[in-house]
Amino acid sequence: MESFKAPNVTGVESPGRRKVFSLCGMCAVRCPIEVEVEDGRPVWLQGNPNDKSMGTSLCAKGAAGLAFEYDDERPQYPLIRAGERGEGKWRRATWEEALDYIADKLKAVIEEHGGRAIAYSDRGGPFTDLSKSFVRAIGSPNYFNHDCTCGRNAHHASMSLFGLKRTGFGYDFKNTKHMVFYGRNIIESFQVKEAKAVIDALSAGAKMTYIDPRATYTASKATRYLQVRPNTEYALNLALIHQVIKDELYDKDFVSRWTVGFEQLQKFVADKTPQWAEEITGIAAAEMIEMVHEIAADAPRVTFHGGWMTARHGQSFYTSRTSYILNVLFGAIEVKGGLIAAKGPSDAGKKSLNKLIDKIPEVEEKRVDGCGWKYTHFDSGPGLLHLLFPAIESGEPYPVKAYIAYRHDPISSLPDPDAQKRAYDKLDLLVSIDVNYSEFGWYSDVILPEATYLERANILISKSGTKPYFTMRDQAIAPRFDSRPAWWIFRELAVRLGVGEYFDFENIEEFWEYQLEGTGVSVSDLRERGLVQLSDRDILWDRDDGLKFQTPSGKIELTSSVLADAGLPDLAEFQPPPDLAPGQFRLLFGRSGVHNHAHTMNNPLLHEILPSNSLWMHPQAAEELGLSDGDTVRVSNGDYSTEGPLTVTPWIHPEAVFMLHGFGRTVPLQTRAYGKGMADQRLQKGLLTAYDQAGGGNNLTECVVTVTKA
Numbered sequence: 001m002e003s004f005k006a007p008n009v010t011g012v013e014s015p016g017r018r019k020v021f022s023l024c025g026m027c028a029v030r031c032p033i034e035v036e037v038e039d040g041r042p043v044w045l046q047g048n049p050n051d052k053s054m055g056t057s058l059c060a061k062g063a064a065g066l067a068f069e070y071d072d073e074r075p076q077y078p079l080i081r082a083g084e085r086g087e088g089k090w091r092r093a094t095w096e097e098a099l100d101y102i103a104d105k106l107k108a109v110i111e112e113h114g115g116r117a118i119a120y121s122d123r124g125g126p127f128t129d130l131s132k133s134f135v136r137a138i139g140s141p142n143y144f145n146h147d148c149t150c151g152r153n154a155h156h157a158s159m160s161l162f163g164l165k166r167t168g169f170g171y172d173f174k175n176t177k178h179m180v181f182y183g184r185n186i187i188e189s190f191q192v193k194e195a196k197a198v199i200d201a202l203s204a205g206a207k208m209t210y211i212d213p214r215a216t217y218t219a220s221k222a223t224r225y226l227q228v229r230p231n232t233e234y235a236l237n238l239a240l241i242h243q244v245i246k247d248e249l250y251d252k253d254f255v256s257r258w259t260v261g262f263e264q265l266q267k268f269v270a271d272k273t274p275q276w277a278e279e280i281t282g283i284a285a286a287e288m289i290e291m292v293h294e295i296a297a298d299a300p301r302v303t304f305h306g307g308w309m310t311a312r313h314g315q316s317f318y319t320s321r322t323s324y325i326l327n328v329l330f331g332a333i334e335v336k337g338g339l340i341a342a343k344g345p346s347d348a349g350k351k352s353l354n355k356l357i358d359k360i361p362e363v364e365e366k367r368v369d370g371c372g373w374k375y376t377h378f379d380s381g382p383g384l385l386h387l388l389f390p391a392i393e394s395g396e397p398y399p400v401k402a403y404i405a406y407r408h409d410p411i412s413s414l415p416d417p418d419a420q421k422r423a424y425d426k427l428d429l430l431v432s433i434d435v436n437y438s439e440f441g442w443y444s445d446v447i448l449p450e451a452t453y454l455e456r457a458n459i460l461i462s463k464s465g466t467k468p469y470f471t472m473r474d475q476a477i478a479p480r481f482d483s484r485p486a487w488w489i490f491r492e493l494a495v496r497l498g499v500g501e502y503f504d505f506e507n508i509e510e511f512w513e514y515q516l517e518g519t520g521v522s523v524s525d526l527r528e529r530g531l532v533q534l535s536d537r538d539i540l541w542d543r544d545d546g547l548k549f550q551t552p553s554g555k556i557e558l559t560s561s562v563l564a565d566a567g568l569p570d571l572a573e574f575q576p577p578p579d580l581a582p583g584q585f586r587l588l589f590g591r592s593g594v595h596n597h598a599h600t601m602n603n604p605l606l607h608e609i610l611p612s613n614s615l616w617m618h619p620q621a622a623e624e625l626g627l628s629d630g631d632t633v634r635v636s637n638g639d640y641s642t643e644g645p646l647t648v649t650p651w652i653h654p655e656a657v658f659m660l661h662g663f664g665r666t667v668p669l670q671t672r673a674y675g676k677g678m679a680d681q682r683l684q685k686g687l688l689t690a691y692d693q694a695g696g697g698n699n700l701t702e703c704v705v706t707v708t709k710a
Contacts, residue, residue, distance in 0.1 A: 074436055129356050228282065255331075601676070
């Protein structure tokens with residue numbers, strides 16, 4: 001079969017040198033890029049200079065895009081399993097054969113159990129209109145994304161206060177005077193635009209407080225670093241709120257005008273003094289008092305980040321909720337240097353992109369994970385993926401028999417892969433659609449190779465912010481192997497499943513024309529610069545009477561009717577972490593600026609820079625165990641253990657150990673990454689369905705491990 005070339009994509013096969021504006025695909029940020037192509041080959045990548053906040057900058061991952069494109073150690077053609085699941089025996093298939101195989105399996109599932117018996121997950125993000133439309137078209141309510149292991153607790157915290165999603169606010173770091181991060185390693189796990197804005201602010205004299213049991217590169221930029229005891233930052237926040245109210249440092253006018261429940265908040269934190277929190281967190285009470293007074297002097301141009309890596313334990317929802325509350329108390333909402341609501345096309349007086357999903361009838365079935373009906377406080381849009389597994393095991397509220405993962409690797413991201421596989425073995429079909437060999441793909445029945453981000457175009461996207469805009473990922477080159485873009489894959493599956501009428505486009509440009517209809521923007525406008533700005537000025541709402549909170553009261557709900565309806569408190573009493581036995585530690589994990597979660601470990605350039613990981617341990621803990629820097633240690637939990645080198649450093653709390661996420665790959669076709677390093681998710685035994693009951697996110701940092709010398 002000939003390599004696929006999308007029709008009507010201008011210049012894909014053109015000779016000579018040319019430039020294509022597109023979006024990076026080396027991580028989920030999707031930074032705007034400019035691709036230089038010579039005689040059909042990409043030769044240079046840089047940031048799109050038409051995006052002034054981005055410029056020509058790229059991070060290490062983005063700069064390794066060419067290495068990924070020219071790497072042969074990725075899926076090159078469809079594969080159908082020929083042995084047992086996970087055995088690694090495959091046979092090459094044509095696209096027609098592979099798609100027919102999948103469609104036949106799905107038809108059988110639908111005929112016996114209905115479309116609801118098919119689950120689907122992806123990375124989320126701006127391209128999901130296509131995948132959500134496919135899931136709806138086949139009659140399933142069970143679309144999931146990865147967010148249960150990411151920002152779900154912060155998302156639900158924001159919803160409970162503002163009625164706005166976590167992404168409904170942007171942080172105006174460039175103009176802030178003081179920024180506070182709770183484990184948000186913004187200099188390494190970053191968006192280029194955001195990281196540049198933080199550095200610009202620090203260069204202009206802004207202050208940064210960084211709170212984390214581990215000192216990251218972000219901590220090295222901070223003016224104050226607080227090495228908080230693991231999983232206790234909620235107690236810290238309660239004490240900060242106590243002090244802000246006690247010393248009357250809050251914005252009385254803003255709180256009076258825009259909040260409900262201040263008196264209840266004041267009563268709740270009355271006994272949550274800095275002295276109380278010092279015993280729990282290890283942070284000196286005097287440090288907390290000094291911190292809030294310093295921040296108050298810079299208010300309202302201050303930002304408390306709602307959380308990213310804080311969204312990992314049983315009270316992370318309340319950590320994020322109190323972080324947002326601190327922004328509210330300092331009046332740092334919809335103000336320069338604070339949190340600013342993200343504006344869409346309608347806020348700029350423009351028409352939004354047309355959505356494919358709006359053409360498809362809604363599915364009446366309830367979600368299998370209970371989100372939106374059993375758990376009324378959880379957003380039913382992407383659901384909670386970890387709650388899929390109990391449903392698979394029990395068959396309640398109904399059977400699930402097939403699972404498709406697109407650009408998502410749940411075996412690498414969710415806890416306890418062995419528990420996942422036990423559930424997967426009850427399914428009739430597992431499909432992986434990806435540009436990489438993933439751990440999930442290796443356990444699947446079919447692997448469909450998606451074309452790389454340089455080889456494919458995606459549907460157009462709308463980006464919200466103070467200046468909303470439309471942008472595009474355009475195809476720069478033809479696929480090197482027998483791979484396909486997602487729009488083609490989902491269309492072909494839809495046709496085979498008898499719902500092709502909803503995907504009535506022959507190529508991506510027809511889809512683009514549908515999306516742009518009525519907007520006044522053309523495909524050529526987007527291709528000319530890579531983006532079309534919808535406003536030439538920053539859009540800010542009137543703080544006197546123009547704020548638009550989507551809560552039942554129309555105000556910021558310090559006392560939440562949504563939580564009350566779900567039987568949950570607005571603020572819960574702090575629950576201290578369980579005590580540790582000698583030799584036990586709380587396992588923390590994180591990212592570096594080199595790798596993207598578990599996706600880039602086999603990249604030729606990035607692997608050369610960072611081929612493996614080590615276990616961080618505090619010198620005091622190492623001494624007590626008779627361990628030294630560089631020793632090989634065994635890290636164990638339950639019946640699983642792994643080994644790796646030890647890094648002894650004071651920049652980790654004595655009660656915790658730390659490792660970078662994404663290593664310990666088991667796919668032998670990834671020869672560089674195979675078997676290198678330790679995998680934190682395999683140590684998270686028994687935690688697959690352990691989650692924050694108020695926020696929904698996985699309790700990933702509640703993993704306790706034992707460390708001994710190997």
